[in-house]
Amino acid sequence: FFVLRRTKSQVEKDLPAKTEIVQFIEMNQSQRDGYELLKSTIKSSLFLQIKSEGLSKSKLSVMHGIMKLRQYCSSPSIVEENQSIPLESMKEEFLMEEICNALSSNKILIFSQFKQPLHNLASRLTQEQIPYFHFDGDIDLKDRMDMVSQFQKEDCQTRVFLMTIQTGNSGITLTAADYVFLMDPWWNTAIERQAIDRTHRIGQTKKVFAYRLICKDSIEEKILQIQSRKEAISDELISENDSIIKHMKEEDFEFLLS
Numbered sequence: 297f298f299v300l301r302r303t304k305s306q307v308e309k310d311l312p313a314k315t316e317i318v319q320f321i322e323m324n325q326s327q328r329d330g331y332e333l334l335k336s337t338i339k340s341s342l343f344l345q346i347k348s349e350g351l352s353k354s355k356l357s358v359m360h361g362i363m364k365l366r367q368y369c370s371s372p373s374i375v376e377e378n379q380s381i382p383l384e385s386m387k388e389e390f391l392m393e394e395i396c397n398a399l400s401s402n403k404i405l406i407f408s409q410f411k412q413p414l415h416n417l418a419s420r421l422t423q424e425q426i427p428y429f430h431f432d433g434d435i436d437l438k439d440r441m442d443m444v445s446q447f448q449k450e451d452c453q454t455r456v457f458l459m460t461i462q463t464g465n466s467g468i469t470l471t472a473a474d475y476v477f478l479m480d481p482w483w484n485t486a487i488e489r490q491a492i493d494r495t496h497r498i499g500q501t502k503k504v505f506a507y508r509l510i511c512k513d514s515i516e517e518k519i520l521q522i523q524s525r526k527e528a529i530s531d532e533l534i535s536e537n538d539s540i541i542k543h544m545k546e547e548d549f550e551f552l553l554s
Contacts, residue, residue, distance in 0.1 A: 314496045314504040318520070320512040321386050323369075330383055331368055331514060334375060338364065339553045351546050358549055362515065365553075369511040370480050371413040385416065387479055387509050392420055394477075395456060403447070403472050407461040407491050408479040414458045421456060428456040433463055441468075448472045461491050471499040476506040481519045518552050 323331060338361040346354045367374040372383035395404060408414050411432050421428045429443040440463065446452050447470065457473065461482060464470075473495045482488050492506040510516045522544075 311496060311498075311500055312503045314492070314506065316492070316506045317508070319390075319507045319509050320517075321390055321509055322512050323386050323514070324384060327372055327383055327386060330372055330375075331365070331511075334368055335365060335515075335553060342549070342553070346546065346549075351549075362552060365515045366480055366519075367410055367412070369514050369516050370408060370410060370509075371416055373416065374410065374412045385413065387511070388413065388416055388420065390509065391417060391477060391479075392424070394475075395421070395426065396424060399475055401455075402475050403455045404457070404475045404477065405464070405470055405473045405491075405495065406456065406458050406477045406479065407464060408458075409461050409482060410480065411460060413479055414460065417458055426456060427454040428458060429454055430458040431463060432460040435463075444468050444470065461487060464491060464494060468494055469497060469499065470494040471497060471501075474500075474502040474504055476504065478506070478508045481508060481510065481516050481523070483519070483523070485523055515552055518554075522548060522552070 342354065342358055342361050345357055351358075364375055370387055371385050373385070391406065406414070406417065414430060414432065418428060418430050429447055431440045431443060443457070447454060447457055449472075452472070457470065461478070476492050476495055478488055478491065488508070492504075495506075496504045508520075510520060
């Protein structure tokens, strides 16, 4: 017997259009002030360490500093745990406005590398009495698949699905959704594409819109530029989280923290 296989490019010709958009988010003044203070503190500490120990021995500290800045862009509360008045996340505000108003009749996937921004969104959705599904690595695989199965049903009224990009980037089909939001840029752009393509596959009947949320004038905007400059590395050599840092030079770090 013969097995007929079609390539991804052949399949995509039969699918509705997919539009990918970089959505720049302006921080408000309090988030901006906190970000700049954090960046200045991290930059001073890291460059002193690099000067005394060298770049190769400092990369773990560099990764940690960069991760803190990335977390702050999505959810200042991750970093500023002791704030008496929680700082607003403008990404969270943007997403809540989209969910409550602009996309009130659409099904939506929201991915983040970090758990806390998703928990924050879950709390806001609960306050607004908007049902949602939510899973990350702490949720049993069977429970995850049960949620996916429910979400895919035509009569399911739950239209928001929150998940970490690590748990939702492969092995599942979510064609019930037609909007995808990536809350934070991933070093490996192939992982981002896999997450988006949970919706853009056989069974999808609607146009798909995918948004990468990027805080303007932040480390996230610079990550996009480094992704572009190192596209071959990102797509062909990177297989695990943040390992693109192994290929960076000191000037790359200076650029990220400039």
